[in-house]
Amino acid sequence: xxxxxxxxxxxxxxxxxxxxxxxxxxxxxxxxxxxxxxxxxxxxxxxxxxxxxxxxxxxxxxxxxxxxxxxxxxxxxxxxxxxxxxxxxxxxxxxxxxxxxxxxxxxxxxxxxxxxxxxxxxxxxxxxxxxxxxxxxxxxxxxxxxxxxxxxxxxxxxxxxxxxxxxxxxxxxxxxxxxxxxxxxxxxxxxxxxxxxxxxxxxxxxxxxxxxxxxxxxxxxxxxxxxxxxxxxxxxxxxxxxxxxxxxxxxxxxxxxxxxxxxxxxxxxxxxxxxxxxxxxxxxxxxxxxxxxxxxxxxxxxxxxxxxxxxxxxxxxxxxxxxxxxxxxxxxxxxxxxxxxxxxxxxxxxxxxxxxxxxxxxxxxxxxxxxxxxxxxxxxxxxxxxxxxxxxxxxxxxxxxxxxxxxxxxxxxxxxxxxxxxxxxxxxxxxxxxxxxxxxxxxxxxxxxxxxxxxxxxxxxxxxxx
Numbered sequence: 001x002x003x004x005x006x007x008x009x010x011x012x013x014x015x016x017x018x019x020x021x022x023x024x025x026x027x028x029x030x031x032x033x034x035x036x037x038x039x040x041x042x043x044x045x046x047x048x049x050x051x052x053x054x055x056x057x058x059x060x061x062x063x064x065x066x067x068x069x070x071x072x073x074x075x076x077x078x079x080x081x082x083x084x085x086x087x088x089x090x091x092x093x094x095x096x097x098x099x100x101x102x103x104x105x106x107x108x109x110x111x112x113x114x115x116x117x118x119x120x121x122x123x124x125x126x127x128x129x130x131x132x133x134x135x136x137x138x139x140x141x142x143x144x145x146x147x148x149x150x151x152x153x154x155x156x157x158x159x160x161x162x163x164x165x166x167x168x169x170x171x172x173x174x175x176x177x178x179x180x181x182x183x184x185x186x187x188x189x190x191x192x193x194x195x196x197x198x199x200x201x202x203x204x205x206x207x208x209x210x211x212x213x214x215x216x217x218x219x220x221x222x223x224x225x226x227x228x229x230x231x232x233x234x235x236x237x238x239x240x241x242x243x244x245x246x247x248x249x250x251x252x253x254x255x256x257x258x259x260x261x262x263x264x265x266x267x268x269x270x271x272x273x274x275x276x277x278x279x280x281x282x283x284x285x286x287x288x289x290x291x292x293x294x295x296x297x298x299x300x301x302x303x304x305x306x307x308x309x310x311x312x313x314x315x316x317x318x319x320x321x322x323x324x325x326x327x328x329x330x331x332x333x334x335x336x337x338x339x340x341x342x343x344x345x346x347x348x349x350x351x352x353x354x355x356x357x358x359x360x361x362x363x364x365x366x367x368x369x370x371x372x373x374x375x376x377x378x379x380x381x382x383x384x385x386x387x388x389x390x391x392x393x394x395x396x397x398x399x400x401x402x403x404x405x406x407x408x409x410x411x412x413x414x415x416x417x418x419x420x421x422x423x424x425x426x427x428x429x430x431x432x433x434x435x436x437x438x439x440x441x442x443x444x445x446x447x448x449x450x451x452x453x454x455x456x457x458x459x460x461x462x463x464x465x466x
Contacts, residue, residue: 003035003047006085009352010049028056033071038078043241045078046084058314085116089354102360105340108365112337116371117273127381130458135463148385151463155308157384159455161392164227169238170396172220174446177243179212180205185365188358206275210282214241217290225294226301236291238256240284246438252430261424265426304461314388321386321392326379331401334371338364338402339409346413350420350429369447372399376448377455384456391452399448403441407433 001008006100010033033057038046057067135151139146184204187193193201220239221232229235258266319325341364348355355361376399380391412432414420420429 001083002051003037004044006044006047006249007089007352008035008047008049011050019085027059029067031055031057031067031069033069035071035073036076036082037073038076039080040080043082044428045080045082046088084170089356095338100342102344102357106360106367108340109337113367113371116333117374120374124378124381132462143301149387150381150459152220152458153312153384153387154305154463155387156312156389157391157460158305158307159302159311159389160227162392162395164229164237165224165231165235167392167396168220168224168227168229168235169242170442171446171449172216172218172239172446173243174442176209176212177215177443178446179215180208181443183212183364185210185224185358185362189362193358206278206342210278211286214285214290214293216240216288217287217293219290221294222293222297222299223270224296226299228301232291232295240397243439243442244279244283246437250435254428254431257424257427263293263424265424265428302457303455312387312389314390315386317388319388321383321388323397323423326383326394327397327401327404330379330398330448331403331405332403333375334368335405335409337367337371342406342409343413343417346410346417350413350418368444372402372444372447373451376452380452380455381459391456392449395452396445396449399442400441400445402444403439405435406440407437410437416435428464444460 001010011030013027013029019025030051031051032052034050034052036048036050037044055070057065059065106209125153131149131151135149184201189203192204214240217236220235224232224235255272341361344353344355345361347353376395381397382393383391383394410430414426415428418429420426
């Protein structure tokens with residue numbers, strides 16, 4: 001239970017295991033709960049709960065009975081100031097043995113990152129150097145042999161991708177979610193979210209999401225116009241619905257489930273109206289304004305080389321060069337860098353753990369971004385070296401594939417680590433986790449694509465193309 005934002009735990013009953021056989025166990029329900037509350041002037045400082053072991057109801061037989069519940073409260077005055085009341089909860093997650101695990105996981109991730117970065121940097125530097133040297137020599141002796149390698153698809157690399165409206169919308173949503181995450185981290189590091197103040201986090205998410213929707217509109221529309229798209233209004237609509245649409249449908253379904261179960265997890269009608277109003281009066285206008293600004297930014301797409309008129313044929317490639325195996329390779333490393341931290345976050349969101357070490361979480365987030373960017377760049381290079389020039393969507397999907405890994409982790413967590421059961425808990429867990437993982441997919445996909453774009457522009461700028 002929560003009382004004035006303070007969490008309290010207690011047992012609602014007990015099982016007497018006197019008999020050896022499970023069929024002889026007796027089940028009892030406590031019907032008298034006693035609260036001890038400490039207060040300082042008009043503020044509650046501490047609350048504890050205990051149950052009266054004598055007031056029991058026997059529930060062993062599975063039939064309906066009427067129970068009269070009672071509670072008693074004892075008020076004690078205390079001198080502890082109000083702003084110190086959360087300390088006993090905050091300390092529990094930064095106990096030495098917990099911190100050791102976190103630092104161990106961070107060092108583990110950092111080592112992974114350093115190895116990976118060093119490995120990629122050396123490979124790419126050496127390989128690219130060799131490529132540049134080779135291509136410079138080839139200029140003289142290019143008459144008699146066939147062209148191979150990434151240089152020779154220079155006329156196709158900047159050919160715009162298929163479904164460019166969807167691509168631009170995904171980039172816009174991803175950029176918005178990235179900004180949202182950064183803002184949330186800033187607030188957390190400043191100390192806005194104390195433990196158990198779940199409301200503050202949700203409010204911040206909704207408000208910042210509404211305020212950053214201009215970023216999504218601007219990014220999507222300006223990129224769409226750079227890709228020579230014509231129907232920018234449809235692109236804006238798509239950007240608005242790309243993340244909000246699935247989220248809203250999931251929310252409607254889960255809220256209906258919660259109402260059907262008469263659970264307190266159901267949002268009251270007033271709150272839903274407020275959220276809809278925020279969406280219509282803040283999010284949508286900002287999205288449109290951002291879109292108009294993006295359309296008028298008149299930015300040209302900067303391609304260092306000219307695109308040829310007809311696309312070059314992609315040579316037949318082995319199976320592991322296809323999109324799905326590449327995504328599996330790309331998602332594994334970033335996921336391995338964050339999975340220890342994931343366990344703690346899951347335990348605090350879906351369990352009763354407390355999570356207050358935002359600084360460590362921020363370091364892990366930075367590591368995740370670096371690994372995602374690097375692995376996408378590496379895979380993009382190998383893809384171009386195999387003369388496969390369709391790297392736009394591939395880089396986005398490879399970057400975002402960590403989201404799919406996180407969702408797979410949800411399955412593991414649900415079966416191996418949590419005690420959830422029943423339709424409502426299952427649907428809530430998998431429904432909301434699907435939305436969060438989808439958000440991760442868009443955000444990391446954007447990071448991956450931006451990194452790949454910088455890299456591709458850089459290597460093609462360095463060679464002379466006729």
